Amino acid sequence: MxxxxxxxxxxxxxxxxxxxxxxxxxxxxxxxxxxxxxxxxxxxxxxxxxxxxxxxxxxxxxYMQAPYAGTKPTVGYQTINADGTGKVQTEASGRLLLVTDVDDPAGTCGILLA
Structure with a gap:
């Protein structure tokens, strides 16, 4: 980026x-x-x-960067919660947060916490 x-x-x-x-x-x-x-x-x-x-x-x-688990997040507003192992994940329930960037090789995403 x-x-x-x-x-x-x-x-x-x-x-x-x-x-x-x-x-x-x-x-x-x-x-x-x-x-x-x-x-x-x-x-x-x-x-x-x-x-x-x-x-x-x-x-x-x-702004924070976090490792993600499961499905690769996409930029834009996503519903995100914890995966239970110290990572975040996109799910049907959770917090609606703005994902600003995704680094697929590193397995991280940038999020704006509100």
Whole structure:
């Protein structure tokens, strides 16, 4: 891609962690101020950027790149949820998000979180 959307509208919040959260995975709110890994078909609140000492920096808005599973997403508005293994997938249920780019060889897609 000849342009970069990195940094566009990024918002990051710190949450406590429950479960095995790792950087790069979609996460969900599981308790007050706490995130945990998503199960298959969960709607995710954001993506963990880093995890340290029981806390995670979670990107909740802006441009992000994520690995995808299953059917290759297409650019435009897609319904997306978590696949349960740390990736995102297009499904009938989930969040309606804007897919801005797809890198098929890398297995990643660019998404604008709202």
């Amino acid at each position: 000849n342009i970069s959307l990195r940094g566009y509208g990024e918002n990051v919040a710190t949450f406590q962690v429950s479960g095995n959260v790792t950087a790069g995975m979609p996460v969900k709110i599981s308790a007050n101020g706490t995130v945990s890994p998503c199960a298959a078909k969960d709607k995710f609140c954001g993506v963990a950027l880093s995890v340290r000492g029981g806390y995670a920096a979670v990107q909740t808005a802006g």
